[in-house]
Amino acid sequence: MRRGLRSAFAVAAATVIGLTAGCSGGGNDSGKPVTLKFLSLAWQKDSLAANKRLVAEWNKANPKIQVQYVQGSWDNVNDQLVTSFEGGDPPDVIHDDSSALAGFAGQGYLTDLTKLIPTELKNDIPDAAWGTATFDGKGGQGIYGVPFLQESQVLLANKKMLDEAKVRIPTVDAPWTWDEFQQITKKLTVGKRYGIAWPLKSPVNKVLNLSLNFGGTFFQTSGGKTTVKVGPQEREVLQRIHDQLYKDKTADPSTLGMGTTDPLPGFYAGKYAMVPAGIYLRQQLVEQAPSGFQWVTIPPLKGQTTQQGAVSQTLSVAADSKHPEESMKFISWFLNGQHQADLAKGDWLIPTSKTAAQDPTLTSDKYGWNVATASAKSLVLAPYLKVNGFDEFKSKVATPALQSYFANKISLDELAKKLTDDGDKVLSRYAK
Amino acid sequence: MTATQTATRPPRTGRPHARPNPRGGGDRGTLLLLLPALVPVLLFSVGPLLYGIYLSLTDARGGRNAVISFVGLKNFGDVLADGDFWSSFKIGLIWAVGVTVLQFLAALGLALLLNQNLRLRGLARVLAMAPWAMPPIVIGLMWRLVYHPNAGILNATLQNLHLLDHNVDWLNDFGTALPAIIVVGVWTGMPQTTVVLLAGLQGVPKELHEAAAVDGASVWRRFWNVTLPQLRPVIVTITSLDFVWNINQFAMVYALTQGGPGGRTRLPMLFAYEEAFRYGFFGYAAALGVAITLVVLVVLGFYLWGRMRESAR
Numbered sequence: 001m002r003r004g005l006r007s008a009f010a011v012a013a014a015t016v017i018g019l020t021a022g023c024s025g026g027g028n029d030s031g032k033p034v035t036l037k038f039l040s041l042a043w044q045k046d047s048l049a050a051n052k053r054l055v056a057e058w059n060k061a062n063p064k065i066q067v068q069y070v071q072g073s074w075d076n077v078n079d080q081l082v083t084s085f086e087g088g089d090p091p092d093v094i095h096d097d098s099s100a101l102a103g104f105a106g107q108g109y110l111t112d113l114t115k116l117i118p119t120e121l122k123n124d125i126p127d128a129a130w131g132t133a134t135f136d137g138k139g140g141q142g143i144y145g146v147p148f149l150q151e152s153q154v155l156l157a158n159k160k161m162l163d164e165a166k167v168r169i170p171t172v173d174a175p176w177t178w179d180e181f182q183q184i185t186k187k188l189t190v191g192k193r194y195g196i197a198w199p200l201k202s203p204v205n206k207v208l209n210l211s212l213n214f215g216g217t218f219f220q221t222s223g224g225k226t227t228v229k230v231g232p233q234e235r236e237v238l239q240r241i242h243d244q245l246y247k248d249k250t251a252d253p254s255t256l257g258m259g260t261t262d263p264l265p266g267f268y269a270g271k272y273a274m275v276p277a278g279i280y281l282r283q284q285l286v287e288q289a290p291s292g293f294q295w296v297t298i299p300p301l302k303g304q305t306t307q308q309g310a311v312s313q314t315l316s317v318a319a320d321s322k323h324p325e326e327s328m329k330f331i332s333w334f335l336n337g338q339h340q341a342d343l344a345k346g347d348w349l350i351p352t353s354k355t356a357a358q359d360p361t362l363t364s365d366k367y368g369w370n371v372a373t374a375s376a377k378s379l380v381l382a383p384y385l386k387v388n389g390f391d392e393f394k395s396k397v398a399t400p401a402l403q404s405y406f407a408n409k410i411s412l413d414e415l416a417k418k419l420t421d422d423g424d425k426v427l428s429r430y431a432k
Numbered sequence: 433m434t435a436t437q438t439a440t441r442p443p444r445t446g447r448p449h450a451r452p453n454p455r456g457g458g459d460r461g462t463l464l465l466l467l468p469a470l471v472p473v474l475l476f477s478v479g480p481l482l483y484g485i486y487l488s489l490t491d492a493r494g495g496r497n498a499v500i501s502f503v504g505l506k507n508f509g510d511v512l513a514d515g516d517f518w519s520s521f522k523i524g525l526i527w528a529v530g531v532t533v534l535q536f537l538a539a540l541g542l543a544l545l546l547n548q549n550l551r552l553r554g555l556a557r558v559l560a561m562a563p564w565a566m567p568p569i570v571i572g573l574m575w576r577l578v579y580h581p582n583a584g585i586l587n588a589t590l591q592n593l594h595l596l597d598h599n600v601d602w603l604n605d606f607g608t609a610l611p612a613i614i615v616v617g618v619w620t621g622m623p624q625t626t627v628v629l630l631a632g633l634q635g636v637p638k639e640l641h642e643a644a645a646v647d648g649a650s651v652w653r654r655f656w657n658v659t660l661p662q663l664r665p666v667i668v669t670i671t672s673l674d675f676v677w678n679i680n681q682f683a684m685v686y687a688l689t690q691g692g693p694g695g696r697t698r699l700p701m702l703f704a705y706e707e708a709f710r711y712g713f714f715g716y717a718a719a720l721g722v723a724i725t726l727v728v729l730v731v732l733g734f735y736l737w738g739r740m741r742e743s744a745r
Contacts, residue, residue, distance in 0.1 A: 078709075078710060079709050079710070082494060082709050082710075082712070083709065085494075085496070086494065103712070106495075107493075107494050107495035107496060107498070107712065108495055108496035108497065108498075109495075109496050138496075201604060201693070254598065257601050257604045257605060257693070258581075258601070262581070262582070265582065319496055320496070389711075391710065391711065392710075392711045395695075395706070395710075396516060396695070399694055400693075400694030400695055403606075403693065403694050404694070407606075429713075
């Protein structure tokens with residue numbers, strides 16, 4: 001008995017020595033496995049399940065590189081990351097979106113992935129998408145995240161009402177123009193029913209993304225200095241939405257203070273014929289809409305073009321991570337074509353991967369997937385992504401100004417003046 | 433030699449006279465006994481305070497291995513010129529004064545009620561304490577449900593009573609957001625204030641009331657001329673403490689509105705928080721913190737000075 005115990009000790013001691021020897025020998029081919037922390041912001045049920053399933057699969061197949069799933073939330077990810085970056089203990093693999101990457105890359109918190117990205121992954125994702133994760137970091141321009149999910153702005157419409165009004169159902173190749181859209185909302189506004197509901201509680205990204213339809217960029221850079229511009233191109237979408245609210249009276253003013261998902265109950269109840277939405281909102285319709293409620297996905301509207309500003313969800317590697325190569329290995333596996341298709345289905349968004357876009361579900365006409373997937377070609381890099389200090393501009397200047405404008409408290413000229421004067425002041429804080 | 437000795441001696445022998453110490457030689461002992469209490473104070477209050485003051489004199493910004501340089505009072509100059517901050521400070525004052533005054537009035541009423549010989553008084557007193565037991569974040573989340581535009585109990589109740597014909601988004605409407613959070617602030621702070629005032633009320637001698645009653649003073653006269661003057665020191669203390677707590681309130685408002693809509697509820701502490709943790713200007717945020725502290729000290733100083741002078745008269 002005693003001898004058995006002793007020999008057990010000996011074996012244990014030998015393994016410990018062996019392990020430490022393996023470690024000091026360097027490399028991860030032998031010895032102690034590395035553990036990566038993966039901060040995920042998945043929140044929709046299917047997406048959560050897909051994320052966790054993939055992590056479990058990876059851990060089973062890669063005993064040497066273990067991934068620990070850490071649940072984060074879009075609501076407070078910025079604060080969480082700032083504190084963990086400052087504290088020097090950030091997660092290795094970080095899920096976020098491109099608008100957040102600009103700041104973090106500039107502050108040197110993220111690893112430049114340019115040289116780490118395997119060719120296969122590089123080729124599977126189009127350059128336009130890579131553009132949404134390319135920023136000026138401390139060591140020059142680089143790719144600071146792998147873009148994987150994108151969102152386009154569409155309209156969700158009550159099929160029955162469209163049929164009754166006998167309007168043309170648009171396709172991706174023959175979309176509605178803004179003029180046509182405004183005419184149609186007039187037709188759809190009957191009695192107490194409105195043609196459209198604009199939920200504009202957070203108006204900035206929506207307006208800026210849509211304004212690209214008319215070439216409105218809102219920012220200009222000359223001599224390394226970025227300033228705000230509100231010219232005729234920027235005014236188009238602003239004016240048109242305002243007209244629907246106060247001139248045509250085809251948009252329900254009571255939805256102005258609502259967030260994106262809030263008008264849905266009214267939409268089901270037939271209070272308005274259409275709601276503008278990111279494509280992910282289709283999921284809620286599938287889950288919540290009363291049975292028999294028929295809806296269609298209206299592809300992106302056309303101004304001069306159908307172009308919309310795009311941001312991507314991304315996976316990045318922290319600069320303080322001790323295992324950047326292993327992290328990249330995990331990311332490139334996690335975001336291969338098949339997995340991206342799963343993640344896209346889980347979040348009801350468009351995958352950046354060209355292979356994933358071929359997935360039969362993502363091209364079928366069920367739930368408007370074909371429209372959503374095809375709308376990817378309208379997505380271009382959102383100009384504000386490259387603006388240093390956009391976050392502060394958005395929350396201090398643009399959000400209150402746009403809210404006041406859409407509430408008809410200030411005129412378009414006053415709005416333009418506010419955005420440029422106050423906006424330039426904010427942006428000058430960030431000028432290098 | 434002797435000259436130097438005599439020259440050095442006076443201060444040494446003079447000490448006991450300059451600083452009379454009745455217990456004799458207890459100086460070191462007192463310090464030693466104070467030490468356990470002092471260490472946490474130095475470590476967790478004075479230390480961070482000094483570090484904050486240091487940061488406020490630098491251009492510290494977020495960034496890996498960021499270089500920090502000393503900029504003197506530049507941050508404070510920027511604070512003075514920052515219109516956004518002062519409008520946020522104005523909101524902070526409306527909030528703090530509003531909450532403190534309403535809280536005091538409501539708590540005084542509740543304390544008077546709980547001081548009566550009611551049935552189930554013990555239970556009522558315990559229930560009145562309930563909000564105290566909740567962390568501010570939980571309070572924020574709970575009230576967000578109460579104010580919810582579609583599913584909130586407030587809209588439902590008001591509509592059932594036919595006081596309202598459509599749902600109001602209390603926390604997102606420019607007009608109602610600030611009043612809505614003030615109501616929550618009053619509700620949250622009432623227990624402390626009530627307890628303190630109740631304790632004060634119990635310290636008012638019964639004889640005074642009896643004497644006044646015998647002299648034929650009405651209930652209102654007795655309250656105004658007996659209870660209130662007796663309560664004055666308690667009132668001064670609790671209102672000034674409430675004011676400081678309220679102007680520094682952060683967690684609850686953060687959970688309720690995060691400073692929205694359009695900055696209508698962006699209290700100064702939220703403003704400083706955003707400067708630091710959202711935009712990464714740590715030095716400037718520290719300067720904001722120091723500025724808020726100074727302004728609160730000045731406001732409070734004036735208030736207490738005024739009260740003291742009044743009671744000295």
